[in-house]
Amino acid sequence: MPVVNMVQALNSALREEMRRDPRVVVLGEDVGRRGGVFLVTEGLIDEFGPERVIDTPLTEAGIVGVATGMAMYGLKPVAEIQFIDFIYEAFDQIVTNLSKLRRRTGGMYSAPVVVRGPCCGGVKGGMFHSQSNESYFVHTSGLIVLMPSRPYDAKGLLKEAIRGEDPVIFLEPKILYRTIKEEVPEGDYTVPIGEARLVKEGSDATIVTWGAMVYQALETAKLAESKHGWSVEIIDLRTLFPFDKDSIIKSLEKTGRLVVVHEAPKTLGLGAEIAAYVAENAIELLKAPIVRVAGFDAPFPLVHERLYMPNVARIYMGLSKVMSY
Amino acid sequence: MEDLGFNIEEALGLHRVIDEDGNVVGEEPKVSGEKLLEMYVFMVRARILDEWILKLQRAGKVALHAPNRGQEAAAVGAAFALDKDDWLFPSYRELGAYLVRGLSEEEIIDRAIANVDDPLKGSEFAVYGNRKYNVVPAPVPVGSHIPLAVGAAIAAKIMGHKTVVMAIFGDGATSRGDFHSGLNFAGVFKAPVVLVIQNNQYAISLHVSRQTAARTLALKGAAYGVPGVRVDGNDVLAVFSAASKAVERARSGGGPTLIEALTYRVGPHTTADDPGRYRLQDEAKAFEKLDPIDRYRKYLINKGLLSELEDKRIWEEWSLKVEDVVKRCFNKPPLPPEVILHNVYSKPGWNLLEQMRELRESLRLIEELGLEVE
Numbered sequence: 001m002p003v004v005n006m007v008q009a010l011n012s013a014l015r016e017e018m019r020r021d022p023r024v025v026v027l028g029e030d031v032g033r034r035g036g037v038f039l040v041t042e043g044l045i046d047e048f049g050p051e052r053v054i055d056t057p058l059t060e061a062g063i064v065g066v067a068t069g070m071a072m073y074g075l076k077p078v079a080e081i082q083f084i085d086f087i088y089e090a091f092d093q094i095v096t097n098l099s100k101l102r103r104r105t106g107g108m109y110s111a112p113v114v115v116r117g118p119c120c121g122g123v124k125g126g127m128f129h130s131q132s133n134e135s136y137f138v139h140t141s142g143l144i145v146l147m148p149s150r151p152y153d154a155k156g157l158l159k160e161a162i163r164g165e166d167p168v169i170f171l172e173p174k175i176l177y178r179t180i181k182e183e184v185p186e187g188d189y190t191v192p193i194g195e196a197r198l199v200k201e202g203s204d205a206t207i208v209t210w211g212a213m214v215y216q217a218l219e220t221a222k223l224a225e226s227k228h229g230w231s232v233e234i235i236d237l238r239t240l241f242p243f244d245k246d247s248i249i250k251s252l253e254k255t256g257r258l259v260v261v262h263e264a265p266k267t268l269g270l271g272a273e274i275a276a277y278v279a280e281n282a283i284e285l286l287k288a289p290i291v292r293v294a295g296f297d298a299p300f301p302l303v304h305e306r307l308y309m310p311n312v313a314r315i316y317m318g319l320s321k322v323m324s325y
Numbered sequence: 326m327e328d329l330g331f332n333i334e335e336a337l338g339l340h341r342v343i344d345e346d347g348n349v350v351g352e353e354p355k356v357s358g359e360k361l362l363e364m365y366v367f368m369v370r371a372r373i374l375d376e377w378i379l380k381l382q383r384a385g386k387v388a389l390h391a392p393n394r395g396q397e398a399a400a401v402g403a404a405f406a407l408d409k410d411d412w413l414f415p416s417y418r419e420l421g422a423y424l425v426r427g428l429s430e431e432e433i434i435d436r437a438i439a440n441v442d443d444p445l446k447g448s449e450f451a452v453y454g455n456r457k458y459n460v461v462p463a464p465v466p467v468g469s470h471i472p473l474a475v476g477a478a479i480a481a482k483i484m485g486h487k488t489v490v491m492a493i494f495g496d497g498a499t500s501r502g503d504f505h506s507g508l509n510f511a512g513v514f515k516a517p518v519v520l521v522i523q524n525n526q527y528a529i530s531l532h533v534s535r536q537t538a539a540r541t542l543a544l545k546g547a548a549y550g551v552p553g554v555r556v557d558g559n560d561v562l563a564v565f566s567a568a569s570k571a572v573e574r575a576r577s578g579g580g581p582t583l584i585e586a587l588t589y590r591v592g593p594h595t596t597a598d599d600p601g602r603y604r605l606q607d608e609a610k611a612f613e614k615l616d617p618i619d620r621y622r623k624y625l626i627n628k629g630l631l632s633e634l635e636d637k638r639i640w641e642e643w644s645l646k647v648e649d650v651v652k653r654c655f656n657k658p659p660l661p662p663e664v665i666l667h668n669v670y671s672k673p674g675w676n677l678l679e680q681m682r683e684l685r686e687s688l689r690l691i692e693e694l695g696l697e698v699e
Binding site: 029030032033034035037055057058059061062085086088089124125126127128129223266267296297298299301302303304306307308311312313314316317 | 388389439447448449450451464465466467469497498500501502503528529530531535536537597598602603659660662664665666669676677680683684686687688690691694696698699
């Protein structure tokens, strides 16, 4: 199996799906000759031509609105948002049309669009190239929200998303694009939507996380193990909505302690929903209050971004809290 | 034909004052030789500063830079038409405009490296501004500042001020809804606003011919009842003349103007871009010949306002000055971590106070455990 990074894995997912299904088209800013600013669509225009790899004018509202119309008519568009921080111009299209189309037309129409783009921080991208804005989309009924943390999942989830019947917001942590490499099968496989991944088994506390925070959690688990012998289980959600409640509960049956870690700001981050779900449905499993370690309730900064995002120190503080309760 | 209140010739043509060799081909603006020279110095300063920020970016000291090379005339010519109390909403490729408004090289480099004197407190890269000079820092998502500029202009009108507001943005921004709603409001409310499209012909890789099917961008004003003027954006006098007329019109109650300054992005979109992937090297080379600074220098020399010797002195003087400024900026300490939680609200709420404690505790722990976080 070839060893590839996330960009290459995403590129092969797009290529394979475009070969498999002539209805799949890619559109977005600079996705053609430029291959996208992160080269996720590199070379696609050579194989599939400008009718299926469409460089669009600079308007996210246009990109998502047009993709929705294309999908209604019968295509399977994959719309790239150059940086997920630029998606807000398209917010009206996403909330008003894309997410509600099936419901508001009584099931007559649907728009299986995949809206994908680089998200999250850690690359000194400042306020408008670093955001983790998954909560807006999780909160919008009708959308599936995905965020892979490794090349294997990136390819498998993107293929699954393209084949699905519902609109998907596909968030790619840009810091992982080229930093994580692993063996990824050539050719077809998918990763099911709605299934978390057990990253590391443990028995004392559970960290539920996603995206690049998986690696911060792993590092913290190592520290906690060496300092105190704490055995930490780590779950990578992968599908942010509908999230895999069963995996979380199953883990808590073992550990009884939950720390949720995410880059997005704490208030109304997805951690709040997970904590509420556990509190409503499995409070008897808990040996300590649930702790959230999250981005601060402030716009993402250019300076000191590693202090803004959950880091080993802050995750360790969170673990210490549930362990010492 | 019925008078549409829109001069289509102005929107389709390309107004010029000087040609590539510095010869006069249009009506020269009626300003003193001193002012003409001042514009030149601003362009030189913008070029020197641009090169410095680029160098610092390559050395890993600046997160990202959007090179200005070749676009100095558009930024300087437009901003030079404003009065001190006027407002400017620039984008992220207008170093010359910031300098014209009064920002110093020191402040711009403080900003670029986000040290303790960064007026924007380390919030974002590649954008500049300061309320002191009525220069509003741009939001990075392009064009989203256009309605803000129009709103400020409408407010000035409501409040009975004579302030004129100018926004500068690129050709790519004209595709965004914000451009269209801004232009529409400007027309409906006769806002005292000047909207300057710095058409450098590329939105990253997309050529302007794929951005719009319209013949020119200035033409877009017609649909909104806003006069559109197209000028040679590498001709500082053409830009200045058009901007001055538009500012005058706005100030006297005549309403908004849309100016398209046609220029060319000689370099990459930003330091993270690689134009080799989507355009031929020769294309950029051909445009280097249209360099706005060379051309204006020839004009000033022809007019007897500048000598070769004086020109050399200007470049040397500012190169040395900026070198000193860079040294000074790097001697300043970085911004403290706490700034990341400042200025979210007028006063921090309980959540931010809690999180400030969490931040400080994490700093203590990082030190105690010797963790490498940053």
